[in-house]
Amino acid sequence: MKWSQTHLFTLKEAPSDAEIPSHKLMVRAGLIKKLAPGIHTYGNMGLRAIRKFENIIREELEKSNCIEILMPMVHPKELWSETNRWNEMGAGLLKFKNRMDQDFCLGATHEEAVVDYVRHELKSWRDFPKNIYQIQTKYRDEIRPRFGLMRGREFSMKDAYSFDMDQAGALKAYDQMYAAYQRIFNRLGLNYRIVQADAGNIGGSQTHEFQLLADAGEDALLVSTKTNFAANVEVCPAIDAVPYVSKETTMKDIEKFETPGQKTIADLATFTNVPANELVKTLFYSANEGNNPKDVSLKAFAVLLRGSDEVNPIKIKNFLKMANEPRMLTDAEVLEVSGANPGSCGPVGLKIPMYLDNGLQGFKNFIVGANEDGFHLKNVNTEKDFKQTAFADLRMAKDGDKCPESDGTLKSFRGIEVGHVFYLGQKYAKAMNGVFLDKNGKSQFYEMGCYGIGVTRTVQAAIEQSHDQDGIIWPKEIAPFHVHICLLDIKDDELKSYVEKLTAELEAKKIEVFIDDRDERPGFKFKDADLLGFPVRVVVGRKGFDAAQLEVVNRKTKEVTKLAPNEVAAKVTELLK
């Protein structure tokens, strides 16, 4: 394709709302253009990359006998009411009424739609297993869309759904998809990790995330230095590499002391000369999930952890078997519960459940708030001065913590979630009467899994991981084109015909060629070639042509090879192997 025949206008500057490199580069390279916040048009180059990734997905899923269909983007309320997700999904599910005042929503995910699609057909044990997928536009009414396609409102996903007779079958389907996802992301040639993650409220119990590593990633990951262990920080066990043991040997008597204006752990550490990791902070939450509107009780509870640690609300949720993360109490509620304002609160004397992070095991004679503004207590000890409800793993794991599987440690990375696999069990089958007759003629609910890949998000994440200061460095498999020919003397007939011949030769080998035939200066063209970032650049100018010194440039390494015209095709082919 020639530049003059497409619609491509690169930008020198990124728009002010583009915060991360990939977003800036995608806009500057004309891959996307914003129509409204979180809603983008994909330009021809962007679409080419997206389609290539879609085809990789199709090829690998078909190897696993997945069946492609296409479900609607507009769904009737009745469907989502069957699982109660019409209510549970919250404001992210965009709902509206049609001209006949009937309720609909835009599909944010398709569990309900796919069960409706199969439930009148999967009637016998002979009909299993099935794995059905689609690549479809999704819409989620993000309150604060940002980062281009990374957290958009309208985006494209591949979503697959497995149907099996029993749990063993479902877990086998899970493993097959896990393997297919590995093949898919391996083909991109990018650096990714498969991590344990939280299943959220989608309804399952086993889940892994596929995370492309990138500094701008929204997810924090921890990866073992010794084993394959990797987890999203949401669920990563937190184990001290060197367990803390207090130097104190005996329990002392509790003592109140004045701490005027010392509200933060940092303040208190300076004021008391005790390091933050030997101080204890007390946080207050409500266990009332609001399921019963008549119940306005707070159901307050406290979580205690080291001053240097960060609480992990997902661990609290999972430990207490709550549906959602617990709500932190407001300052006024804390005052009501403890008698003091945040900064002076502690466990002593309170009659609410107390959950202590495992990091506090081994603590003796420690400092906590006195539940009286401007005062703290020292020489506090569990059991003696207050009764803990339980010890549990409630803090965020961090770089340097112990690997849960080995004597290695954990190293932290940032990741962009591009895929996930979920084992769903019978949740949707039960809600939507998904039953079949087993070999004994008995009616059973089937087991499901669901498996997503963010198609548009992956394309951007690839750029986030693979770029330099000059522009994109496309992985070959999803590069919009493989070769970028900078034709410098656009009116030189000999060069034009050389470029035509070279293009034909490369295209015969399925190498896709983009030709910059614009009437622009060489430096301008080279800058655009770097920005667009196709794997190989060939510079065709009169001087180089006459001197048998045509430049073939590896975009990634910037390595330049100078060759005679008839050597170029072979070199390009070699670089693309």
Next chain:
Amino acid sequence: MKWSQTHLFTLKEAPSDAEIPSHKLMVRAGLIKKLAPGIHTYGNMGLRAIRKFENIIREELEKSNCIEILMPMVHPKELWSETNRWNEMGAGLLKFKNRMDQDFCLGATHEEAVVDYVRHELKSWRDFPKNIYQIQTKYRDEIRPRFGLMRGREFSMKDAYSFDMDQAGALKAYDQMYAAYQRIFNRLGLNYRIVQADAGNIGGSQTHEFQLLADAGEDALLVSTKTNFAANVEVCPAIDAVPYVSKETTMKDIEKFETPGQKTIADLATFTNVPANELVKTLFYSANEGNNPKDVSLKAFAVLLRGSDEVNPIKIKNFLKMANEPRMLTDAEVLEVSGANPGSCGPVGLKIPMYLDNGLQGFKNFIVGANEDGFHLKNVNTEKDFKQTAFADLRMAKDGDKCPESDGTLKSFRGIEVGHVFYLGQKYAKAMNGVFLDKNGKSQFYEMGCYGIGVTRTVQAAIEQSHDQDGIIWPKEIAPFHVHICLLDIKDDELKSYVEKLTAELEAKKIEVFIDDRDERPGFKFKDADLLGFPVRVVVGRKGFDAAQLEVVNRKTKEVTKLAPNEVAAKVTELLK
């Protein structure tokens, strides 16, 4: 692909809401399944056909240098307000608010979105021409969706938009797209006509429709028996093959006579013994288009035509340069305007504009209503008894009318509109400030055209045109598979390995093979093969195999050839040429 590895459940009976053959067949063959009225899931077979048609479109448009992009399905109100179509589009445009109370709609068409996409970039005469297209899901809030994908709410369209510096360029782009559409529909091998049509309120002045011929088509077409002339009845000129000339020689005196209870033309023809095509009917309309809410005047006018003719409201609209078809007066309004109820009204004595259809030229001493209930007038003549405002072509053309271009006649067909090309002029550029600098540095509005193909609709229309009592007869180019192998003895290893070898041999020639490996009776399998309708069926059973009499069946002609196993591949290949 093997039947056992896909998700396909055929139905013996069509659902009760399927009225036309193609809708019934698509549901029965598992191509589509309804999620809500006008909203369907495309099964794997349906999706395969759709994708093949999409690829035909892509290939042909790329030959015409069209550039593929993908625009969003959700659009902000601000965009549609620029052209005032937020209001003008009516209830078919599905509007909703997001969680922040901002107004959006689902894209029903993309003129506004595409102008927004290009308007900051097409700045110089050097940037033209451009032709940008997408294949995207569209949503129109049809009040009464029916006929499956033919008049659905959610459907897929290819929409292209041309941008040119001047009208000459725009008309050239129009011709190029016209030619590309011919190539696209020729490849389907179906019977279609390109017809003149009404431009509606999309804003252009030149338009053609591509119509697949089918009895269930919603459009009436008229096609010349002698030339290439073809038109939608909406705009087809109506010319009598044999012009009517009254046998009367002199004008007689007007005479009122009693016609008690004679309200319809049929009644009156019997009562007066004058044939309907020599009677005159008078219809009343309002020219008030409601643009000014304070203007409640009726602006009544009358249209007169032969009793045997049908009025064409689009011709009235176009003749009077109205934005929409005029509203017929209610019975009460007719009484107010004429002094009589419908059935006894006529032109004599009324002070409103009178438009006479050309068919009344040559009428003398004719009968009209007397504007007095139960009375008519005879011996009425134009000029003498009432003053016509104008004669014009205001009736529906019909089978047997004269070809406007030759001495041939018109033959009527029913058609399904699958494509249209529109010349838009500067309407959208002017509304959205689509300007560029011409060669003289002067700012100009660019010229546009828009070009649509109903992707999902075409697939169904193909079936509507190409089927028999047993099922679908797929055109080869969009058949989900080319060959349907009925493997009769599914546990016979020799046959299984023969089918595998045959499949490999055919697939090497890019022939796509579907294998019915279900444990079902032969007759059951043959019925499904006919229903699914892939071009060639091969029956592989032990008896035929041993006798070297394997059946190769042409789905369209039902012709059966019996061959030795090693002759089958060649025959299949030949049939698919």
